Structure formats: structure tokens, C-alpha cells
Amino acid sequence: KAGVTQTPRYLIKTRGQQVTLSCSPISGHRSVSWYQQTPGQGLQFLFEYFSETQRNKGNFPGRFSGRQFSNSRSEMNVSTLELGDSALYLCASSLSGGSGTLAKNIQYFGAGTRLSVL
Amino acid sequence: AQRVTQPEKLLSVFKGAPVELKCNYSYSGSPELFWYVQYSRQRLQLLLRHISRESIKGFTADLNKGETSFHLKKPFAQEEDSAMYYCALKVVDSGNTPLVFGKGTRLSVIA
Numbered sequence: 139k140a141g142v143t144q145t146p147r148y149l150i151k152t153r154g155q156q157v158t159l160s161c162s163p164i165s166g167h168r169s170v171s172w173y174q175q176t177p178g179q180g181l182q183f184l185f186e187y188f189s190e191t192q193r194n195k196g197n198f199p200g201r202f203s204g205r206q207f208s209n210s211r212s213e214m215n216v217s218t219l220e221l222g223d224s225a226l227y228l229c230a231s232s233l234s235g236g237s238g239t240l241a242k243n244i245q246y247f248g249a250g251t252r253l254s255v256l
Numbered sequence: 257a258q259r260v261t262q263p264e265k266l267l268s269v270f271k272g273a274p275v276e277l278k279c280n281y282s283y284s285g286s287p288e289l290f291w292y293v294q295y296s297r298q299r300l301q302l303l304l305r306h307i308s309r310e311s312i313k314g315f316t317a318d319l320n321k322g323e324t325s326f327h328l329k330k331p332f333a334q335e336e337d338s339a340m341y342y343c344a345l346k347v348v349d350s351g352n353t354p355l356v357f358g359k360g361t362r363l364s365v366i367a
Contacts (some may be wrong), residue, residue: 141299154303171354181300181342186352194354230355243288243346245355247300252340 140164142231142248150254156217159251163210163231169193170212171245172204175226184227187212188234219255226250258283260345262358269333272367276329277361279317279343286349287324289319292357294340303341304329313337333365 143162163170171194172184183196185205189237204214210231216223230245259282281287291303304312306319306326307353317328326343343358 173357181357183354183356186354188352193352196354230300243348243355244290244302244305246302247292249299 139208142229142246144227144229144248144251146251147249148252148254150256151219152256153219153221155219156215157219157253158213158215159227159229159253161212161214161229161231161248163212163229164246167231167233167246168210169232169234170206170210171230171232172212172214173230174198174230175228175250184214208227221255224253226252249250257346258287258345258353258356260343260356260358262361263310264361265359266364268364268366271335272332275333275337275363275365277329277341277343277363279326279328280360281324281326281343281345283324283345283347285347288346288348289317290344290346290355291315291317291326291328292342292344294342296339302340310325333363335365335367338363338365343345356362 145160169188173181175181185204186194190206201217206212228250229248232245243250261280263278287362289306292300293303294300315330317326319326340362342360345356347353
């Protein structure tokens with residue numbers, strides 16, 4: 139089974155630009171979560187999508203948005219980039235993001251997209 | 257809101273010494289606790305979860321509800337254990353909530 143795939147692996151943007159990151163979950167997984175990883179803050183939850191609906195949202199400004207398609211693939215978009223948005227963005231998929239069999243709570247992570255904002 | 261605290265940013269131990277990475281959480285209900293590990297240049301991956309009650313790569317972790325802790329332990333550290341370790345909590349008795357991570361502890365095993 140292929141793992142979680144994130145594209146692109148690296149991105150360099152300048153302040154004020156916008157960016158779109160993509161995530162393809164493991165086949166059969168319906169939940170996709172996004173995280174921002176930085177050395178100082180660790181992993182911070184951005185949002186979670188399940189069956190094309192945003193189920194949970196972290197404490198990030200509205201510049202950060204996402205969506206999920208019918209095939210469970212997900213994208214996140216960051217508009218009006220700021221220097222502080224430079225980070226590794228991780229996507230994780232699971233069978234189910236919430237209730238149900240506990241085995242469904244295990245998240246599988248992609249390798250991430252490293253975004254550098256200049 | 258749920259919170260996970262890993263008090264040590266960096267933990268250095270000698271090879272063969274015991275290791276304990278601390279994790280404390282704040283949640284009054286029934287959580288599910290996980291340890292995730294990120295080796296150099298590898299993706300974040302699940303190490304173990306409390307409901308499995310198993311030992312992975314020599315690591316164990318016991319959920320102590322009285323002390324709200326889920327410390328990760330290994331009796332004899334190996335160089336290949338050097339990595340970033342994250343403790344995470346998921347609420348399983350109240351709707352759909354996201355996985356909450358601690359800020360991580362970097363374990364460095366010195367030869």
C-alpha cells in the first residue's frame with residue numbers, strides 16, 4: 139500500500155504570495171489532517187477533513203484554508219504569505235478521524251512540504 | 257482544552273543507560289495516548305499506543321491516570337534511538353476531536 143504522499147516536497151515563495159499544498163492519503167483512508175511543524179512550536183494542528191467536510195480547525199488565521207475532494211485527496215492553501223509561515227507542513231491520514239474502532243485513530247504521516255517564505 | 261506537556265526539549269543519555277521521556281497530559285475524561293517518533297530524514301511514525309500495551313523497539317509506556325502521565329521508557333538506550341519523540345493525546349469519549357501533540361523531546365544517545 140502506498141503511503142501518504144505530499145507534493146511538492148519543497149517550496150520557496152516570497153511574502154504576499156499564496157501557495158497550495160497537496161496531500162494524497164493512503165487508499166481507503168477518509169480522514170486527512172494538516173499540521174504545521176516548526177522547531178519552536180513543534181506540531182500545531184491546522185485542520186482535519188473527513189468525507190469532504192472540515193471536521194476540526196486549529197487556531198490559525200483565516201489565511202490558512204483547506205479542502206478535501208471526493209477521492210479523499212486534500213489541499214491546503216495559504217494566502218498572503220508571511221515570513222513566519224516558513225515551516226514543514228505535514229499531512230496525516232487515518233481510516234477515521236474520530237469515533238469508531240480505536241485502530242482507526244492511528245495517523246499516518248507524509249514526508250511533508252517544506253515551505254520557505256523569503 | 258486538552259494539553260500535552262513534554263517538559264524536556266532535549267535529553268542526552270549514554271548508550272546502554274536507561275531512558276525516560278516524560279509526558280503529562282491534561283484531560284479529565286478517557287484519552288488515548290500515543291508516542292510518535294521522527295528519525296533523522298524520515299517521516300513521523302507511530303511508535304506505540306497505550307491500548308496496545310506492547311513493547312516496540314524495547315520501548316514501553318504505561319498510562320497513569322492518577323498522575324495523568326504517559327512516560328516512555330527503555331532500559332538500555334541504543335544509538336539508533338536518537339530521534340525526536342512526540343507524545344500525543346486523542347479524546348475518544350467525546351465527539352470528534354483532533355490529535356493533540358506535545359512539543360517534542362529530542363533524544364540524543366551518546367556512544
